[in-house]
Each structure stands twice: as C-alpha cells, then as structure tokens.
Amino acid sequence: MDRIKEKINSLTVKLDTATTENEELKETVKKLQAEQLENENEIAALKTRLEKAEPALDAETTEQEKRIQELTEKLSVSSNERDCFERKVRALEEDRDNWEKKYDEMVMKYKEVKTELDEFSRGLEHI
Numbered sequence: 001m002d003r004i005k006e007k008i009n010s011l012t013v014k015l016d017t018a019t020t021e022n023e024e025l026k027e028t029v030k031k032l033q034a035e036q037l038e039n040e041n042e043i044a045a046l047k048t049r050l051e052k053a054e055p056a057l058d059a060e061t062t063e064q065e066k067r068i069q070e071l072t073e074k075l076s077v078s079s080n081e082r083d084c085f086e087r088k089v090r091a092l093e094e095d096r097d098n099w100e101k102k103y104d105e106m107v108m109k110y111k112e113v114k115t116e117l118d119e120f121s122r123g124l125e126h127i
Helices: 002-126
Strands: none
Touching: none
C-alpha cells in the first residue's frame, strides 16, 4: 500500500509539474501569437506604404530616364559641335602656318630685293 501511495504521490508531482509546464507553454504561445499578429500588422502596413510609394517611384524613375535621355542627346550634340570646332581650329592653324610660311618667304624676298637695291644704289653713287 505504501508503494501505491508513493506511486500516486510521484504521479501527482509529475502531474503538477506537467500542469505548470503546460500553463507556461500556453503563456508562451499567447505571447508568440500576439507577436505574430503584431508582425503581420507591421508587414501589412509596410506593404501598404510600398504600394503607395511605387507609383511615385515609377514616376521618378521615368522622369530620371527622360532626363538621362535629354542629357545624352545634349552630350551627343556637344560632341558633334566640339568635333566641328576642332576641324575649324585645325583648318585655321593650317592657314596660319601657310601665312607664316608666306610671310617668311616675303621677308626673304624683301631682304634679297633690299640687298639688290642697296647694291644698285651704291653702283649709282659711283657713277
């Protein structure tokens, strides 16, 4: 009989322990469910904000793409103008070089003619 009482006491202790553990687990489940609900609400709020923000982001993206296209076109025009100006500069530099060459040739001819004139003048002085 003592053995049965010990067994009953042992089972009662186990039952009390299991009941306490069960209550603790129920509390944990309630906390986790509340946390899950809170997280789901936060996710829903974030989705709503995202859905509201997407059109604005799409519009901004479209605007930026247009701006990039405009700037690309302006860059292309500027590049073409730069190429044109570079060709003009090269042509003007060639003209300048030609004029400098002609100037140098004229200076040489002038010196030759001056020398001839000086010799002629000296020849006339002796006459």
